[in-house]
Amino acid sequence: MRNNDEWKTFPAGLSSIAPRVGPFAQRPFLEAVWQHRSDQNAQLHIERSTTGGAAVVLSNGVIEFAGQADLTDYHTPVGQDGAGVLVSALERFGDMPFRLDSLPHEAVELITGALLEAGVSHVVTDHEATAVLALPDTYEEWLDSLGKKQRHEVRRKRRKFEAEFGEIAIEHHKGDALEVFCTMHRLSAGEKGQFMTSPMQDFFSELLLSVGASIHLLICHGVPRAAAFGFETEDAYFYYNSAYDPGAAMASPGVVLLSSMIETEIDRGAAVFDFLKGDEQYKFRHGAEARPLHMIEGRTP
Structure with missing residues (x-):
């Protein structure tokens, strides 16, 4: 440093x-x-x-x-x-x-x-x-804005996830959840598992301490199953990074985390959910438009 x-x-x-x-x-x-x-x-x-x-x-x-x-x-x-x-x-x-x-x-x-x-x-x-998603007033309005197939998939995957692991809750954390987030990264398969080096963890720690970042944990029966790392402003959320428990991989934790975070930010009153850089198709299937x-x-x- x-x-x-x-x-x-x-x-x-x-x-x-x-x-x-x-x-x-x-x-x-x-x-x-x-x-x-x-x-x-x-x-x-x-x-x-x-x-x-x-x-x-x-x-x-x-x-x-x-x-x-x-x-x-x-x-x-x-x-x-x-x-x-x-x-x-x-x-x-x-x-x-x-x-x-x-x-x-x-x-x-x-x-x-x-x-x-x-x-x-x-x-x-x-x-x-x-990729930027303009948020409506309610979660149901967001779901209704999706195509029929995508709307069905979001609902189906959440039901499947809760049937497997229990009811979902989203918890807002700061630095106290960093180790959980980094451990999920390191347990990931392929290149993602190599991302969270010690210097990179120090960088994410600095974002939490000095920049106002937060970690949202997706919790089921007290067990963290996925984590979102991002920045909340008065009217927007910036989705900077994410990770999940490899033990939940078969239940689409990424989709469940994303829909849960969109619901959380709608409930908070945010107007925008910014997926940030990248042209991955899942962003646009969830309603985002390219900026x-x-x-x-x-x-x-």
Whole structure:
């Protein structure tokens, strides 16, 4: 783990220039990624004004956002002048290529405008997409919005799961459930079982301690059978990671956990359930729609 006093200069209290991007644009998340960054030679720079802020790194000869793309689902500067501040940050490095990934279109419009104003040539390409579910007022309304086959599957798999393991309850936890979550990961088959290394567990611990993440456990008769790791804001839930008890694998714990989490967030009054990056079909079968993300590449003069 490493730290950098420069993070103290990142402006607090400024909103991201794109809406509903969760914790990913703010200092606590970005600093957590920085502390656990795999590229130890990356050079951090934070640019700020009274109305904007941006954190970038120079890594392997390219200027990028400070959050690594494989850990950070949305990138955007913060504040009313965030786009202009970002361009100033790029220019600090002189004649260097830059690659700005994971940008919602609202951020792209503002950043490209600032780049044009500064005379910086660039191109915009499609990058990835997140999957976002607009939540209705009730769980039954959500079920009714699904196709007939998917609605039947959600109900059938929950009935089967409860018949096998007992009535389902969702419990909200913080760091006290981290070991349970990590153990589920390590017991998983294939590549998933290799994901939760000790450094990765330290990163997830930091997200719980400093970024406001939470763990929801799916409990049956007092036994955790699945776990969701994510971030709750006032009106949204960001589904960052999940794991389940391999002993429950034959009863579709992933589907049961997901439908239970959607029900939990509807009951909480959230308006959005964000599955984050990835085009896995289960997200869209559960009603999500793609939110395209873009990349801006160019070279500072």
